[in-house]
Amino acid sequence: xxxxxxxxxxxxxxxxxxxxxxxxxxxxxxxxxxxxxxxxxxxxxxxxxxxxxxxxxxxxxxxxxxxxxxxxx
Numbered sequence: 001x002x003x004x005x006x007x008x009x010x011x012x013x014x015x016x017x018x019x020x021x022x023x024x025x026x027x028x029x030x031x032x033x034x035x036x037x038x039x040x041x042x043x044x045x046x047x048x049x050x051x052x053x054x055x056x057x058x059x060x061x062x063x064x065x066x067x068x069x070x071x072x073x
Contacts, residue, residue, distance in 0.1 A: 001069075012064045024067030033072070034063060 001023055002008050008022045019029045 008066070012066075017062070018060065019063040019065065021065045022067065023069055024065045025071040027072040028065055028067070028070070029063075030072075 002011075012020045012022055021028065
């Protein structure tokens with residue numbers, strides 16, 4: 001939690017995670033909350049691809065959630 005926007009942006013930029021939350025509940029990190037449907041599982045490994053590996057398999061997405069103290073019902 002912070003009111004300092006510059007520090008929040010630096011935190012979000014520098015932390016190494018798939019989802020970074022600033023002033024929001026960690027309960028918001030969910031496949032359905034991101035519009036992806038139900039989850040089958042969550043990978044915590046760095047390289048999850050099997051078989052032939054191309055650009056798509058080597059690309060990761062970093063979700064940055066900026067809130068104002070929201071929680072999930």
